[in-house]
Amino acid sequence: MNAAEAPGWPEEFAARYREAGYWNGQTFGELLADRAHRSPDRVAVIDGTRRWTYRELDERANAIADGLAALGIRRGDKVVVQLPNIGEYYELLFALFRLGALPVFALPAHRFAEIGYFCEFTEAVAYVIADRHGGFRYTELADKVTAAVPGLRHVIVVGEAGPYLAYESLAAKRATGVLSGPSASDLAFLQLSGGSTGTPKLIPRTHDDYLYSVRESARICELTEDSIYLVVLPAAHNFPMSSPGSLGVFFAGGTVVLAPSPAPDVAFPLIESERVTITAVVPPLALAWLRAAETSENDLSSLRVLQVGGAKFSEEAARRVGPELGVTLQQVFGMAEGLVNYTRLDDSGDVLVSTQGRPISPDDEIRIVDDEDRDLPRGTEGNLLTRGPYTIRGYYRAAEHNASAFTEDGFYRTGDVVRMTEEGNLVVEGRAKDQINRGGEKVAAEEVENHLLANEAVHDVAVVSMPDDFLGERTCAFVIPASGAEPKPVTLRRFLRERGLADYKLPDRIRLVAEFPSTPVGKVSKAALRRAITEALRRKE
């Protein structure tokens, strides 16, 4: 991988991280092999009535890796993976890790606009889907993607493959050549950034750096062979994958249980029947679970830790978690770019409910600065910058954006506004990046704006967040119509859907205006627009 594609750590930092034992030279493929050797018969994955022991997961990963190799998929190739929470996801993940091919993690909610872009931009050789899920036919999406991206050589389908290649047939294929696996300093995958730019950014993570964060997360969350982790969020999201997530559980030798939906009527029975000990949710889900637990007859007593993260969890709701669910709340403030903060399980009640925790590593460098990058005194809120052994030094193929998203000495500008408490915990106070956090789902304002600007009836547009009791924030698009046009919100929303934008990115509200308020330097004042919509909501307009 050349440095222009994915900027790595300067050699002096890499040497330091190796010396400290953070980067220990193990790959994810080796991690699974090691587990399969040590506890072959323990259950690694549960998906409905299907179970995989560590030995079975290991063997299947090898068989699938052989099948992929037989298709000509090689080390360094990109494979867009868009699977729901099913066991095959982990077989495929480890198969790709072993080959050294890089999964590009898409979410099940993504549609043509996102998938087409990922395939094109990464020059992906394959796209892996389930035939259908949640009432959506992914094979139809694949028809559009293959027509638009000629370089995509294979579509691999779990389930009814139609004209495409059946995932199951991969396990029967045999590779002809010898696999040359990756080394730990190679990229392991490309993860999605929540983003604030017109096109989604991709995050290059190595085996070395990611595995370090996974091992330490497993330790901080006190995972053992007896841990049973329920995956309720989309399995490919960074939180349920690595904080400590499924990979942390595999490291510890515990069991991963897949929930097909996060709804309490699906998740609660699974917690009861599989004796789940830990799970991770976003704030709106925590609220939904708190409400459902009031009347639920399910036995949730096995659950010891409820992790909440992805968006700010209100202190009021946080206070209810311990007493009402009988668990320890753990707040997690993380980002796919790297830095992850946890409240520790033995922190005092006040720290658990009122802070978002502290970093994983003693070598996570934290700076809280003003708009001129000057360090602020402890306790003052400011922009969070970070650098460390598992935080990237640049996005994948994004040299221009990297110049502003990172400082010259390699600190990542998180776009989060935080303060640090006396005892060193971070409290998220707000956001400086142009992004809407819809209950943990991130929407880049500029991306939605660009799509709306493609509509003839739209002269200009500004997308901002508006407060929402349940999701924390929702999306509002202010639109200046083209002269003579009067676009209807439903028409604009349909237009976005037809362009293949994921549903969660569609504006919850669209307001037509004649002009935008501006800042003293003449830019659109998004702060004034946010105030305007907040005020209108308060007046119930």
Ligand code: J2J
């Ligand atoms: C406030 N904002 C938060 C929190 C994330 C673990 C947990 C979450 C993510 C994640 C992750 C927040 N309070 N507790 O990758 O490994 C917002 C911040 C942050 C952005 C990152 C993980 N937890 N956020 O959410 O890449 O704005 O990762 O910069 O999706 O979510 O989003 P994402």
